[in-house]
Amino acid sequence: MADWVQRQVAKAPPWSDEKFRAMQELLGPPPRPAEFVRWRVRLYCGHVRDVRRSRGQERPAGGITDHERCRECGLDPSVIVAFEPLVGDG
Numbered sequence: 098m099a100d101w102v103q104r105q106v107a108k109a110p111p112w113s114d115e116k117f118r119a120m121q122e123l124l125g126p127p128p129r130p131a132e133f134v135r136w137r138v139r140l141y142c143g144h145v146r147d148v149r150r151s152r153g154q155e156r157p158a159g160g161i162t163d164h165e166r167c168r169e170c171g172l173d174p175s176v177i178v179a180f181e182p183l184v185g186d187g
């Protein structure tokens with residue numbers, strides 16, 4: 098499914114500046130970095146990663162975000178089994 102979406106998006110013609118601006122207005126401004134919280138998560142495969150979540154989330158796991166693709170071993174999805182917030186850097 099994700100591959101199909103990527104193929105369809107790749108086929109789409111590039112947007113004009115006007116269309117891009119209209120879409121930006123529709124979606125509102127992009128989230129600022131201050132609206133994100135960073136977490137250090139331990140994945141099911143045993144590897145540790147830093148991830149970013151919006152500030153409103155009380156934990157990095159839950160719903161569609163309870164797993165990550167592991168960049169180290171490639172396990173996808175790898176379920177988040179433990180996490181701690183990262184403070185001070187960002």
Ligand SMILES: [Zn+2]
Pocket residue numbers: 140142143144167168169170171172175
């Ligand atoms: Zn891994």
